Amino acid sequence: MIIALLLVGAAIVISLILLVLSGQYDKIVGSSPFAEKADNGIDEWEREEMDGIDDGRPPLDVQLLTPNKYSRPQIALKEINGIVIHYTANPGATAQGNHDYFEKLKDTGEAFASSHFVIGLEGEIIQCIPSTEISYASNDRNVDTLSIECCHPDESGKFNDATYQSLVELTAWLCRHFEISPDNIIRHYDVTGKICPKYFVEHEDEWENFLNEVREAI
Numbered sequence: 745m746i747i748a749l750l751l752v753g754a755a756i757v758i759s760l761i762l763l764v765l766s767g768q769y770d771k772i773v774g775s776s777p778f779a780e781k782a783d784n785g786i787d788e789w790e791r792e793e794m795d796g797i798d799d800g801r802p803p804l805d806v807q808l809l810t811p812n813k814y815s816r817p818q819i820a821l822k823e824i825n826g827i828v829i830h831y832t833a834n835p836g837a838t839a840q841g842n843h844d845y846f847e848k849l850k851d852t853g854e855a856f857a858s859s860h861f862v863i864g865l866e867g868e869i870i871q872c873i874p875s876t877e878i879s880y881a882s883n884d885r886n887v888d889t890l891s892i893e894c895c896h897p898d899e900s901g902k903f904n905d906a907t908y909q910s911l912v913e914l915t916a917w918l919c920r921h922f923e924i925s926p927d928n929i930i931r932h933y934d935v936t937g938k939i940c941p942k943y944f945v946e947h948e949d950e951w952e953n954f955l956n957e958v959r960e961a962i
């Protein structure tokens with residue numbers, strides 16, 4: 745009897761070991777939140793934050809868009825060679841409003857548009873697309889860049905202090921995290937000639953100041 749029990753026990757232990765080795769354990773037991781999150785496209789740095797790694801990343805409000813062909817096509821971003829800065833061209837609009845516009849494109853289908861990040865008028869940062877996927881923001885450079893859209897209070901396109909500070913912090917952190925040279929921070933204007941971000945196109949000196957602040961913050 746005791747020998748029989750020992751044999752059953754040993755069989756259970758061996759089965760569990762085989763399950764873990766075959767990678768089935770997480771799927772059956774569901775005890776690995778990280779694996780599930782990764783499947784949902786949550787970024788690596790969100791998991792790092794859970795693990796308590798602090799590398800100076802500004803707070804991100806991660807609200808990933810529902811996958812759809814108009815704003816989140818889930819095309820792999822295979823390499824990140826730069827960061828493209830934009831303005832929303834929508835005075836007074838909020839980061840949440842811009843995020844929700846991208847989200848609704850799955851129903852309206854009126855445009856192909858999105859951005860990895862949107863920075864709001866309070867300096868809040870909403871992440872819409874994981875860094876492992878392309879966004880529809882920067883034309884020919886969608887394939888190898890991250891995009892940041894910035895809200896602005898008025899027609900001048902100038903960012904307020906809160907938005908600007910978050911932009912400096914986020915851009916510097918992305919440069920550190922993905923080992924991007926600040927020489928590869930560009931404006932949408934540098935890709936297509938579009939007047940975007942308006943204030944930094946019309947004030948070249950302010951653009952240079954911004955780049956210098958990012959370099960200092962890296």
Ligand SMILES: [Zn+2]
Binds near residue numbers: 830
């Ligand atoms: Zn733009």
